[in-house]
Structures are given as C-alpha cells and as structure tokens.
Amino acid sequence: xxxxxxxxxxxxxxxxxxxxxxxxxxxxxxxxxxxxxxxxxxxxxxxxxxxxxxxxxxxxxxxxxxxxxxxxxxxxxxxxxxxxxxxxxxxxxxxxxxxxxxxxxxxxxxxxxxxxxxxxxxxxxxxxxxxxxxxxxxxxxxxxxxxxxxxxxxxxxxxxxxxxxxxxxxxxxxxxxxxxxxxxxxxxxxxxxxxxxxxxxxxxxxxxxxxxxxxxxxxxxxxxxxxxxxxxxxxxxxxxxxxxxxxxxxxxxxxxxxxxxxxxxxxxxxxxxxxxxxxxxxxxxxxxxxxxxxxxxxxxxxxxxxxxxxxxxxxxxxxxxxxxxxxxxxxxxxxxxxxxxxxxxxxxxxxxxxxxxxxxxxxxxxxxxxxxxxxxxxxxxxxxxxxxxxxxxxxxxxxxxxxxxxxxxxxxxxxxxxxxxxxxxxxxxxxxxxxxxxxxxxxxxxxxxxxxxxxxxxxxxxxxxxxxxxxx
Numbered sequence: 482x483x484x485x486x487x488x489x490x491x492x493x494x495x496x497x498x499x500x501x502x503x504x505x506x507x508x509x510x511x512x513x514x515x516x517x518x519x520x521x522x523x524x525x526x527x528x529x530x531x532x533x534x535x536x537x538x539x540x541x542x543x544x545x546x547x548x549x550x551x552x553x554x555x556x557x558x559x560x561x562x563x564x565x566x567x568x569x570x571x572x573x574x575x576x577x578x579x580x581x582x583x584x585x586x587x588x589x590x591x592x593x594x595x596x597x598x599x600x601x602x603x604x605x606x607x608x609x610x611x612x613x614x615x616x617x618x619x620x621x622x623x624x625x626x627x628x629x630x631x632x633x634x635x636x637x638x639x640x641x642x643x644x645x646x647x648x649x650x651x652x653x654x655x656x657x658x659x660x661x662x663x664x665x666x667x668x669x670x671x672x673x674x675x676x677x678x679x680x681x682x683x684x685x686x687x688x689x690x691x692x693x694x695x696x697x698x699x700x701x702x703x704x705x706x707x708x709x710x711x712x713x714x715x716x717x718x719x720x721x722x723x724x725x726x727x728x729x730x731x732x733x734x735x736x737x738x739x740x741x742x743x744x745x746x747x748x749x750x751x752x753x754x755x756x757x758x759x760x761x762x763x764x765x766x767x768x769x770x771x772x773x774x775x776x777x778x779x780x781x782x783x784x785x786x787x788x789x790x791x792x793x794x795x796x797x798x799x800x801x802x803x804x805x806x807x808x809x810x811x812x813x814x815x816x817x818x819x820x821x822x823x824x825x826x827x828x829x830x831x832x833x834x835x836x837x838x839x840x841x842x843x844x845x846x847x848x849x850x851x852x853x854x855x856x857x858x859x860x861x862x863x864x865x866x867x868x869x870x871x872x873x874x875x876x877x878x879x880x881x882x883x884x885x886x887x888x889x890x891x892x893x894x895x896x897x898x899x900x901x902x903x904x905x906x907x908x909x910x911x912x913x914x915x916x917x918x919x920x921x922x923x924x925x926x927x928x929x930x931x932x933x934x935x936x937x938x939x940x941x942x943x944x945x946x947x948x949x950x951x952x953x
Contacts, residue, residue: 505887507879508902509722510612510872513604513711514701569669574676577690584680584689605706607649607721610673611872613702618865619779622786629856629864630670631705632833633840635662639765639833646871651754651878652727654718659707671705723879727754730882733889744918749885752917757878760909764870765829769805775929776905778802780866784826787862792819802930829870832863876902877909884910895952904929923951 577583603609617626636642641661649658664671678693713725720728730750744752764771769781778801785793785804796810796819797803804810808822827835839860880900888896900907914920927939944950 505883507883508876509606509608509879510615510876511701512608512612512722513606514609570675570677571672574692577677578692582690584691586691586694603701604711605702605704605709606711607655607706608711610702610705611868613700614865614868615872618783618862618869622783626673626700627856627861627864628673628868629836629861630840631673632864632867633837634670635664635705637663637837639830642833642867642871647754647758648724650721650723650875651757652724652731652750654716654720654724655710655712656718662707664707671707672703674700674703676703723875723882726879726882726886730885730889746885746889749918750882753878753881753885753913756881756913756917757874760877761871761874764874765867767828768826768866768870770825772805773802773905774805775802776903778804780869781805781824781826783862783866785821785824787858789824792821792824795819796821826866827863829863829867832867836860836864873905876906877913880906880910881913884914895949897948897951 574583614626614628617624632642636645645658645661647653648661649655674693676693678691679688680691681687682689712719713722716725716728727750730746733746769784772778772780781804782793782798782801792810795812795814797813804821808820809818810821811818826832839857843856880902884898884900887898900910911922915922924942924944926941926945927937931937944953
C-alpha cells in the first residue's frame with residue numbers, strides 16, 4: 482500500500498501499469514476485504530469482481546449485512562451461507578428481529594443521517610477468515626472471537642489441522658483441504674462470533690437479547706467460508722493464491738531461470754514448503770522459546786492475559802520482547818517481582834488436546850446455551866496462537882515463492898527484489914535464500930534492536946545508490 486501510494490505521487494496516470502509490473506503483494510491475510518484496500522486502483526479491482534447488474538444493488542443495499550445476489554424463495558435475497566447451513570444464532574437473530582423480540586440499546590447514540598454511507602464489501606476467503614485472528618490476538622484481545630469450537634469440532638486433531646493447512650495453502654487444492662474437515666452437523670461451530678448479545682436484566686430476573694453492535698471491532702470474516710470463497714483465477718480444481726503460486730513454480734518450464742542459479746523453480750518450491758513446515762514445527766513445539774527475541778513476544782503476552790491475568794495487569798507491557806528475555810518482571814503495584822520465566826506456553830500438540838477437551842467439557846456442562854457454556858480464555862488463546870503460528874509462516878512461504886517467480890519471469894539476468902515488510906519476515910526470506918539456496922549475505926544495514934531514544938537513521942552504502950554495483 483505504501484509503495485503504491487508513493488508511485489501514485491510521482492505518476493498518477495501510470496500507477497496501475499507500474500503496479501502490475503513490479504509491485505507484488507504477498508501478505509494475503511485480509512484477502513477479500515475491500516476496506517483493507519486504501520488505494521483507489523485496488524478498490525476498483527474489488528468492484529470489478531461484481532457483475533454489472535450487481536453493483537447498483539450493492540450501493541442500494543449497503544446497510545444490509547448480506548449482498549443481495551439471487552432471489553430466494555421469499556423473493557428477497559440469498560446469502561453467502563444458505564439458511565440450511567447457517568449458524569443457529571444467526572437464524573435466531575433474524576427470527577427475533579422479525580418478531581420484535583430484541584431489546585433496543587438505550588445507550589446507543591443515534592446515527593448521524595448526514596454521515597457518509599459505507600460501500601465496502603467483503604468477499605469470503607480462507608485467508609481472511611484465519612488471517613483476521615492475528616489482529617485480534619495482537620491488538621484487540623478484549624474482543625471475544627472464538628476459533629476453539631471450529632478447531633475442536635471441525636478439525637479435531639493437530640494432525641488433521643496440519644494436513645488441512647498444507648492442502649489449503651501450501652500447494653494442495655481446496656476440495657482436498659475441505660475433505661479433511663468434519664463439516665456435517667457442525668454448522669454452529671463455523672462462526673467465530675455470535676451476532677446476539679445476551680445481557681442479564683435484574684428487573685425481570687432474565688436475559689435480554691440485543692443485536693451485537695461491534696462498532697470499531699467489526700468482524701470482517703465471521704464464518705468459515707466453506708461454500709463460497711475466493712480462489713486463484715483459472716484454477717481447476719480450485720486452489721488458494723499461495724497454493725497456485727506453488728503449483729505454477731512446480732510446472733514452470735525447465736529452461737526458466739530460477740532465483741538460485743542451477744536450481745529449478747520446482748526445486749525452490751519444494752524446498753520452500755519443507756522449510757516452512759520445519760519452521761512451523763519448531764514454533765509449535767515451544768511457542769514461547771522459539772519466538773523471535775527481537776521482534777516477538779505477542780504470543781506470550783496474549784497467553785499471560787488469558788491464563789495469568791493478575792501478572793498481566795501488574796507488569797510493564799510496553800515492549801513484548803522484554804517478556805521473552807526476562808525471567809522476572811517488576812510489579813507495578815508493590816515491591817515484589819513476578820517470575821514469568823517459569824511460565825511456558827504449552828506445545829501445540831498439548832494445546833490442541835486441551836482445546837478438544839475444553840469444548841467437550843463445555844458441552845457436558847450445559848446441553849443448551851446458558852451461563853456454563855463458556856470457552857475458557859486459556860483454551861481460546863491457545864487456539865489463536867496455534868492459528869497465528871501457521872498463518873505467520875504462510876507469509877514467509879508466499880514471499881520466497883514470489884521472489885522465485887519474479888526472477889524466473891524476468892527478461893534480465895540481474896534482478897533486484899525489494900521486500901517491504903516487517904523485520905521478522907524479511908529476515909526469514911533472507912534465511913531461506915542463504916541457508917537453503919546458497920546465497921551469501923553481502924551487507925546488513927542498521928540494527929535488529931534499537932535503544933529507545935536512538936534515532937533510526939540509516940546511512941546507505943554506495944551500491945544502494947547505484948544498483949548495478951550490487952552485482953559486482
């Protein structure tokens with residue numbers, strides 16, 4: 482997004498043409514969300530996915546939660562998830578709305594009629610459903626978003642999750658991935674957030690129900706999109722974008738040059754998948770111990786909040802990396818220190834078993850929706866950490882494959898690839914091409930860690946001012 486805006490400032494008329502030749506996006510975690518596209522050219526591309534007669538309908542019905550596409554039996558509209566497969570709580574919400582059974586929120590401010598109407602629309606995608614987990618895990622942990630029921634009831638084991646994820650994102654097909662899941666009879670576990678808000682009313686000694694107003698914490702991808710979803714263009718059987726990228730490299734012509742000299746594009750693709758799965762396994766065995774000590778800490782911070790809230794509320798959380806490096810953290814309310822070094826995040830194998838057992842205990846506690854039907858914070862945070870481990874590595878997988886494809890398609894013998902992303906991901910790409918593909922590091926500019934008051938100023942060497950010097 483940043484680079485596209487920079488191009489636009491210099492040459493607004495040619496932005497789209499330039500973007501299509503050298504600007505490549507590799508982080509697909511918000512794929513399908515038009516609101517995530519901050520440039521006009523990208524937003525137009527989302528609109529282009531709609532048929533001409535659907536665009537006016539979208540603009541006329543932007544206050545509805547579902548885009549009207551084809552009339553249903555009531556001659557109104559069909560939803561992306563048919564009623565027969567919808568979350569029961571969504572059906573209950575619509576029943577309550579039609580019968581005026583929902584209580585109005587007395588504290589809700591009246592909307593400004595002059596406020597500009599939103600026309601953003603989200604296309605269901607697997608990348609978005611699992612990718613949004615990162616934002617809520619890192620930045621909005623107070624928002625109740627539950628992935629544990631999906632993992633426990635639809636996936637059921639860590640082995641099944643690994644097989645499902647590999648088929649879905651690392652080279653397989655979507656039908657093969659979906660065949661791993663248990664989707665029959667589990668429709669109430671496909672949503673990660675209920676549209677109903679249940680509030681105790683002391684005057685009536687009963688619960689009132691409201692339509693949940695998520696406000697700024699709107700859930701972009703509320704359900705697992707197993708019926709309608711975005712796929713890589715022209716794939717049959719359908720694949721996700723990253724899986725199709727893998728498949729293209731594996732079928733590239735033998736004479737196509739790769740990013741690693743004598744190695745073929747297929748060699749790089751297979752090596753990238755092996756490298757990605759190895760990295761995932763390292764993180765899965767010890768999420769805290771294997772985390773990046775310079776740029777990580779978010780998984781452990783989230784685990785502290787869920788499992789050790791007393792410690793979480795009593796220590797300095799301004800720098801999550803400190804939580805990984807220090808054994809003791811000073812209390813902010815009294816003199817003692819908290820021994821956070823002895824606190825570990827369970828391995829994903831143990832964590833998945835806890836998720837399954839935790840959901841079984843919930844069902845035993847109450848066979849219907851009630852006070853005891855609660856997924857514990859510990860169970861849910863382990864579900865979120867597990868998903869984030871796989872999704873974070875997916876970015877690195879996509880990056881190294883995209884670099885290989887760019888080089889293989891270039892008409893030039895010397896190609897410069899600039900990666901604009903976080904330090905963890907740029908270091909991962911560098912690690913792959915040095916440790917697996919035989920490249921050598923020629924220079925490192927700047928620092929991995931900086932002092933709090935130190936200016937982040939870089940002095941670029943001459944070969945970055947004169948690019949041809951990079952190849953000498």
